[in-house]
Amino acid sequence: MRLHQATTAAQLATQLNATLIGDGKLDITGLNEIHHVEQGDLTFVDFHKYYDVALKSAATVILIDQVRQCPPGKALIVVKEPFKAYNGLVLAERPEQRWSDKVDPSATIGAGTWVATGAIVGPGAVIGTNCRINPNAVIGEGVVLEDNVIVGAGAIIGEEAFYFKKTAEGYTPWRSGGSVLLCSDAEVGANCTIARGVSSVTTIGRGTKLDAQVQIGHDCRIGEHCIIASGWHCWQYDGGRLVRISRAGWYCAKPYHW
Amino acid sequence: MRLHQATTAAQLATQLNATLIGDGKLDITGLNEIHHVEQGDLTFVDFHKYYDVALKSAATVILIDQVRQCPPGKALIVVKEPFKAYNGLVLAERPEQRWSDKVDPSATIGAGTWVATGAIVGPGAVIGTNCRINPNAVIGEGVVLEDNVIVGAGAIIGEEAFYFKKTAEGYTPWRSGGSVLLCSDAEVGANCTIARGVSSVTTIGRGTKLDAQVQIGHDCRIGEHCIIASGWHCWQYDGGRLVRISRAGWYCAKPYHW
């Protein structure tokens, strides 16, 4: 996810009362999990399998729980609980929202779009033209629909990612910093669920059609003009390397692109 | 689907600015896909596998994209894009509806029936006596429930069929001309989905019980006194010839009748 306002490695180290190793003047422009990092991103690492991965990644700044040599062009911020610090930054960037209107005043609804009775549109959502949001569907905060998109009755677009960190207290949810994008002419069937990305944008490609009761997990990227039959559950994890589709389905015009 | 008002082959050919072959005085009383045609129906054909099937079918009038010899007692209407013409006729007969009331004033609700808070009933729906429509369930346009039917919370009855025509622009949805019928004493569990038929009536037989999260695809005909456990996804296609049930389920009092 992009930050609304960039900060520097030094500023963040001060804010977290943490030790800085490396170049404190580097700008942090986004927050990302290790599997999706780009230049300018802050990420975190606290697990033996990922220290080297993180240090060699595209991330510019790394929250880390041990002192390491800092690669050139990067900065390390040493904290006791890197995940907790990271998750706090995501929460600060995207605080929990509570709204009371069916269609939040901060949402944008395009011309010719029908938001049916009982449908709910959260803060900051952007819905294009000539869309149809059927009864009792829910469009979450900041979700984006392009034009001519149909969302079936009871479908839920943009709930938090199902993504947890195991801690001493139990499973702690990562605050999802990502969102959902339904491209033009996409159709989502009744009672489908599409989770927001952990830090990227879960995407349904142009012209793709989902039957009823399809589940699209966080950070999936479904290609264009796919046909996904009812009962498919699509997951993606580990940086796009592994995809599990949990049931045999009907057919797909093009192979999935994640 | 039946037409509200019959037309003749000659009138339709004129309306479509198309060539007529055969008897122009024949009445068109319904629209149907090739797998469900009856006498009086108009159907279409544009695919090499189906020309002979269509010409030998019970259909009275056929939209077709090539000149063929017309069988006796039939009429052919030659158009460049038979599917587009056919779909336009279905859309004219069943135009898209948008409604703003929780229970549309044109719906009929029988005595003793409870439509719970948050439940939605579309235009022209007919609900019998002593039914229970639980919170946030959706009963679509023209759906019919007989008596003593229970629809679980969040269940969606009568969304469009998941049925598309592949065209140069992508997948074009067939407008569904069919409906859904829930016979007496049927029960539909929480968050189930039942799609309307493409041109026939998706039917749940008398006394049949669906657990939560069951999906019944368009044009399925589920028998009487069936028990369908959660997670079943029932599909029917290709004229009733092939049925796929995508998961092992619990049990079913009688075999499925499609």
Next chain:
Amino acid sequence: MRLHQATTAAQLATQLNATLIGDGKLDITGLNEIHHVEQGDLTFVDFHKYYDVALKSAATVILIDQVRQCPPGKALIVVKEPFKAYNGLVLAERPEQRWSDKVDPSATIGAGTWVATGAIVGPGAVIGTNCRINPNAVIGEGVVLEDNVIVGAGAIIGEEAFYFKKTAEGYTPWRSGGSVLLCSDAEVGANCTIARGVSSVTTIGRGTKLDAQVQIGHDCRIGEHCIIASGWHCWQYDGGRLVRISRAGWYCAKPYHW
């Protein structure tokens, strides 16, 4: 289920105009199916496989359709249709409810809890502190949520058990006398469904997280700190002896405890 007011075997026999065998002074303090009976409970038996099971069970009073020798410390009430009598008693204890408010005035909502727009809370439900009930979720009658519980958008908690008695007229639903309990820090994903117990309490343990579109059948007891991926359907029947989970899932921190 516990009765709000105890009765005696003799009083019930009189009420049902039935023959009493054994000690009429015994108190009936609860109603339970044979698989969950405790001392003080009334149960019923009408099937050859279960007569001995019932007579040897912890049940104090047994509705039965044949004359049998009564074990010491028990009472038998002989009726023609034990299930019908039993189900009538459950219905009398938990009559069908119809409510018209989004949040029923008899529900209890803890401090800091958000009931989102479109969400529905039934009579007698008890929701703890700092919970989040997302848009269009449904919390059924008498369902209990402890603290810090999240219920995803469109999730349905506490619909009737999918449990039927085969009778000459078809499948007759057992009236569910049980409920649902979501323990502290539990999270339920979008469009999940959790059925109430037939006579016990369907329970989701502390800290357990359900992804979207998970179904938890009646009387399941899911342990603490479990992670259940989307598309799992968990059932329990036959007294906890057999558990079917109908699909391969992601992972589970501890084995399921039913």
